[in-house]
Amino acid sequence: xxxxxxxxxxxxxxxxxxxxxxxxxxxxxxxxxxxxxxxxxxxxxxxxxxxxxxxxxxxxxxxxxxxxxxxxxxxxxxxxxxxxxxxxxxxxxxxxxxxxxxxxxxxxxxxxxxxxxxxxxxxxxxxxxxxxxxxxxxxxxxxxxxxxxxxxxxxxxxxxxxxxxxxxxxxxxxxxxxxxxxxxxxxxxxxxxxxxxxxxxxxxxxxxxxxxxxxxxxxxxxx
Numbered sequence: 475x476x477x478x479x480x481x482x483x484x485x486x487x488x489x490x491x492x493x494x495x496x497x498x499x500x501x502x503x504x505x506x507x508x509x510x511x512x513x514x515x516x517x518x519x520x521x522x523x524x525x526x527x528x529x530x531x532x533x534x535x536x537x538x539x540x541x542x543x544x545x546x547x548x549x550x551x552x553x554x555x556x557x558x559x560x561x562x563x564x565x566x567x568x569x570x571x572x573x574x575x576x577x578x579x580x581x582x583x584x585x586x587x588x589x590x591x592x593x594x595x596x597x598x599x600x601x602x603x604x605x606x607x608x609x610x611x612x613x614x615x616x617x618x619x620x621x622x623x624x625x626x627x628x629x630x631x632x633x634x635x636x637x638x639x640x641x642x643x644x645x646x647x648x649x650x651x652x653x654x655x656x657x658x659x660x661x662x663x664x665x666x667x668x669x670x671x672x673x674x675x676x677x678x679x680x681x682x683x684x685x686x687x688x689x690x691x692x693x694x695x696x697x
Contacts, residue, residue, distance in 0.1 A: 482509075482511045482515060483519065485509040485510065485511060486505060486506065486509045486511055486516055486519070486520075486526070487526075487529055487530055487533050488509075488569065488570070489505050489508045489509035490505045490509075490526050490527070490529075490530050491530045491533070491534070491569075491570045491571055491572050492571060493505055493508060494523075494526075494527060494530065494572065495571045495572050495573075498527075500523075501523070502516055502517065502520065502522075502523055502526060505526070527572075528577075528579045528582065530570060530572055531572065531574060531577045531579065531582045532581075532582065533570055534566060534567075534569075534570035534572060534574060535574065535582060535585045535586065535589070537562075537565070537566035537569065537570060538562075538563060538566050538574075538589055539585070539589065540562070540566075541558075541559060541561075541562025541563050541565070541566055542559065542562075542589065542592055542593075544558060544562055545558035545559035545562060546558070547559065547592060547593075547595070547596040547599075548595075548596070548599070552596075552599065552600045552603055552605040553605060553643065553647070555596065556596075556600070556605075556643050556646070557639045557640070557642075557643045558639075559593075559596075560619075560622075560623050560626070560638070560639035560642040560643060561635045561636055561638070561639035562635075563623045563627070564623055564626050564627045564635040564638045564639060564642075565635045567623065567624065567627035567628065568627050568628075568631075568635070571627075571628065574586050590616070593616055593619070594613070594616055597615045597616055597619075600615070601615075604652050605647070605651065605652060606646075606647075606650055606651060606652060607650060607651065607652045610650060614650065615646070615650050618646060618649065618650065619642070619646055622641075622642040622645055622646060623638075623642055626638030626639070626641060626642055
């Protein structure tokens with residue numbers, strides 16, 4: 475692919491990611507205009523908006539997979555890998571601000587599943603090496619990490635990716651790190667005590683509060 479064609483494709487995909495994240499109904503023509511590319515060029519590459527969206531998802535998955543590789547999740551020290559991962563994911567999310575959870579293409583769904591498995595394996599390693607405390611609910615640390623990186627990427631634009639990664643790492647380890655203070659388990663709330671009047675009722679009356687049984691009236695006598 476020629477250099478100018480590569481630049482055009484990247485411009486279309488990035489513009490598409492930004493516009494479609496805000497409005498999934500944005501037309502290809504609007505995306506082409508915003509990207510400064512002839513719409514006929516875009517239509518030759520992407521026949522439908524769905525095809526363009528699939529290209530955007532693929533580009534974000536490429537960036538996320540690269541972030542995992544750069545972080546060296548299986549061999550770098552856990553805290554170093556965590557910071558590098560967060561910085562890479564924040565950068566990828568800002569460049570491609572689409573939700574991968576909305577992808578329906580089978581290839582994209584399979585790639586996302588593999589990414590999550592890699593992240594889960596890394597967090598298991600973090601527990602094993604004493605960085606994250608054991609006994610957390612399933613997927614708790616991964617869900618927390620995902621929310622923190624999303625918040626840093628999209629709700630804290632004033633932070634650089636490195637600053638955001640600092641905050642993500644600190645927040646995660648302060649919350650679920652092995653040295654973080656642990657909250658006591660919640661104490662079950664006892665059931666309310668029965669009132670004195672209720673306890674004085676016969677057992678059968680309490681068991682059937684809405685019984686419609688009525689005693690039969692005494693037969694009338696004629697004089």
